[in-house]
Amino acid sequence: xNVFRIxxxxxxxxxxxxxxxxxxxxxxxxxxxxxxxxxxxxxxxxYVPPEDKARQVTTAGGGGDKVSYFPYRDLETGVYRMLIxxxxxxxxxxxxxxxxxxRRDGVTLVVTPTIATDSSSDSLLRWPPTSFSVRLTCAVSxxxxxxxxxxxxxxVGKATLSEIIADVSVAGKRASxxxxxxxxxxxxxxxxxxx
Amino acid sequence: xLAPTYTASLENTDRLIRAGLAPARVGAFSAQAPARNxxxxxxxxxxxxxxGSYAAYLADAISQELQLARVLSPAADSEISGVLLKNDxxxxxxxxxxxxFLVRNGGRVLFDKIKxxxxxWQASYLDAIPRAQQxxxxxxxxxxxxxxxDPEFTAxxx
Numbered sequence: 253x254n255v256f257r258i259x260x261x262x263x264x265x266x267x268x269x270x271x272x273x274x275x276x277x278x279x280x281x282x283x284x285x286x287x288x289x290x291x292x293x294x295x296x297x298x299y300v301p302p303e304d305k306a307r308q309v310t311t312a313g314g315g316g317d318k319v320s321y322f323p324y325r326d327l328e329t330g331v332y333r334m335l336i337x338x339x340x341x342x343x344x345x346x347x348x349x350x351x352x353x354x355r356r357d358g359v360t361l362v363v364t365p366t367i368a369t370d371s372s373s374d375s376l377l378r379w380p381p382t383s384f385s386v387r388l389t390c391a392v393s394x395x396x397x398x399x400x401x402x403x404x405x406x407x408v409g410k411a412t413l414s415e416i417i418a419d420v421s422v423a424g425k426r427a428s429x430x431x432x433x434x435x436x437x438x439x440x441x442x443x444x445x446x447x
Numbered sequence: 448x449l450a451p452t453y454t455a456s457l458e459n460t461d462r463l464i465r466a467g468l469a470p471a472r473v474g475a476f477s478a479q480a481p482a483r484n485x486x487x488x489x490x491x492x493x494x495x496x497x498x499g500s501y502a503a504y505l506a507d508a509i510s511q512e513l514q515l516a517r518v519l520s521p522a523a524d525s526e527i528s529g530v531l532l533k534n535d536x537x538x539x540x541x542x543x544x545x546x547x548f549l550v551r552n553g554g555r556v557l558f559d560k561i562k563x564x565x566x567x568w569q570a571s572y573l574d575a576i577p578r579a580q581q582x583x584x585x586x587x588x589x590x591x592x593x594x595x596x597d598p599e600f601t602a603x604x605x
Contacts, residue, residue: 273574276581278454281511298457329457333515344461379574418448420577 272310272320273379277369277386277424279330284432286337292445296392297345297359298335300328304367313381314373321421323367323386327428331365331390334432338439354395361400361445364391371424375413380420384409384427388435392445401445403438407431448576450487450496451584453508455515459588459595463516466601470520471513474528474551476506482534482545489579490538502531505546508587512595518604525552525604532561536579540570542586548594550603557603564589 304324313319335342343357353359366389371381389404409426416422439445478484484500486493496504509527513519529548536542545563549556566586570578594600 274578274581276451276584278452280452281454281515300457329454329460329515332457332460336515344457421581 272318273313273420275319275321275380275421275424276326277321277323277384277421277428278326279425279429279432281330281333283429284330284333284337284436291338291340292440293340294360294445295341295343295358296335296339296361296363297343297350297353297357298328298332299345299348299350299362299364300324300331301364309369311369311371311381312373313371313379314375315377315379317379319371319379319381319424321369321424323369324365327365327367327386327388327432330428330432331363331388331435334436335363335439337436348393348397360395362393362395364393365389366391369424369427375416378413378416380411380416381423382411382413382416384423386424386427386431388431390435390439392439392442401442403435403442405431405434405438407434448492448494448580450494450501450504451581452497453504453511453584453587455508455511456588456592459512459592460515462595463512463518463601466605468516468518468601468604469525470518470523471525471527471550471604472519472521472523473506473510473513474526476502476529476531478502478531478534482531484531484534487534487536487583489536489576492576494580494583501534502529505529505531505587505590508591509594512591525550525557527604533563536583536586538570538575538579540568540575540579540582542566542579542582544586544590546590548600550600552603558600560597560599562590562593562597564593 310320368387371384386407407427407430409423411423533545550558
């Protein structure tokens with residue numbers, strides 16, 4: 253009987269452990285500074301497809317566990333905040349061909365982000381990731397849909413054991429922050445956007 | 448543990464920009480029992496806000512939303528203030544928040560309403576505490592979104 257109870261407890265623990273743990277990788281927007289660089293005199297639209305906003309991904313955590321999160325939902329406000337630092341005006345678009353945005357708001361370029369993530373942990377005992385990466389691509393296209401430029405950057409975030417105990421999402425937040433900062437520089441430096 | 452950092456939502460930003468609001472400032476936010484203002488306990492673990500109180504957390508959330516929509520101005524005539532009336536959550540996956548919001552301009556009260564929302568999520572035994580921690584920001588965003596969706600609120604800020 254005791255053996256049966258022990259085996260049942262182990263099975264329950266394995267089942268619970270197999271569930272992906274929810275984290276949120278939204279960076280602290282207050283840390284997304286403009287850097288005092290003059291913004292580009294353009295009005296851009298930000299378009300995040302609804303299917304991307306709803307996309308939940310699962311990547312590795314520590315101790316054989318997994319973490320789950322919504323990269324687009326967590327990062328879209330950060331992307332908007334970053335674009336405000338780069339362009340004079342940023343408009344949220346309902347579709348990439350939102351004629352209202354082009355006509356009424358004067359949008360000349362549309363920014364569509366693509367996000368790929370990965371995570372890992374060097375801890376065997378704690379499930380939150382200690383290492384995180386966010387690969388961010390921003391496709392900038394004109395009103396005709398032609399891609400003008402498409403920079404890709406990779407943000408990385410690391411965290412110590414004591415940090416992940418205080419905040420299970422900290423490595424992901426740092427990677428997001430790093431990616432947005434790098435993308436801001438990439439867009440400001442893109443010669444195609446200065447024409 | 449600390450309450451999660453609040454992040455403004457794009458939907459709210461877009462809504463505020465399109466509403467054509469005049470600049471506004473965020474005034475005093477206080478709390479009244481039974482609202483938990485200093486800390487919330489989730490299965491024996493205490494969650495405290497970095498702002499010092501949950502009333503200040505709510506004020507900060509509204510400031511962030513207004514700032515992202517570029518309508519926050521400390522010198523504005525319109526002032527948004529509030530009183531936190533309910534604020535609690537549990538490890539089973541339920542959070543409640545209720546607040547009275549006021550908009551004043553030149554001594555006149557243009558808006559005075561109580562808003563309340565409830566938020567539920569699926570909590571598993573193993574990650575109930577960090578999950579509750581994350582969901583607090585969602586709970587507050589629901590309340591703020593409910594406020595911004597009120598046409599009388601946006602009319603008071605024009």
